Amino acid sequence: MAMDHEELAAALFRILETGDPGLAAQVVGPDNHNREAAVAPVACATPGPAGTLASGAWLRSAFSGLRFPVLGVARNEHQVWIRLRMQGRHTGPFVRFRDGALDQAVPPTGRDIDFEQVHLLDIRDGRVVRHEAVRDDLTMLGQLGVFPPTPALAARMVAWKVSGRAARAADRVSTLAAEAAGLASGHRAAAHRRA
Template structure:
């Protein structure tokens, strides 16, 4: 049996996933606690590594910059206490460079656009405090997405494109 509080938390978690694809800044302010931490931001830009709505909104912009038609299909959502888990699929088309960063927030790898669609299964875990998300973790099928986009195994031509794209990205950051 679902309580009103449990249903509300599930609704907020699902809204936060859809906000990644098409939410505006105000949506993120209403969903994320000022101290919210994203435990999944190791490859994301430095602007995504800050707490609260600022970091999560930066992650959304990063995802949107690399993909067109970004959307999420929600398959299941469950809650227990202050934790909510949402099983979903992220869909899009790889239309622009996807820049990955290392632990020192330096450009590590750049995947030039392939123009290919992808569908990546994901499970997102949220912890709530004061009615807003305070922690987020995710398990994603990154390897499956990489295979769909032709990142692995890379062709020699794609490896050259990656090196050139990385050089351009590093120049923009410097």
């Protein structure tokens, strides 16, 4: 049975929470473009369901109990705006990328995150074909102790970078994202390069 626009929007975030490939194939169009993949592993920019599955693997590797409670939805004939919260516990390294390379690795803090996002989804032929977002990333980074940096976390981040743990974490999360996308297991982002 076909989903309406609101159901498609909610299902997109269930894919991020669960990594369900069957749901991804049903909800995400083969030419879907995720404009928000710029700070994610390279595999997250893969068009279609594969990129969505990669994005979910990347987020779940950093945040256990990942969930996206919906606060509101608006729509027109071809678009959905969905306001939600991103929630979870920071139990794995949160690795951010720039141009496919390691930009920042935040070691696990055990802290909870809970912040708002608004996503714009384009719908065509009953599937999501484009995704953009306005996220409150500063609040999330503040909740993790990154911005402004707590002295303890800043010291851990420097130690991770100097010891190579940050690069290894970037390589690991890039591999997880590529595997979730169904790309060759040897595919890895150039995450080990330092920006």
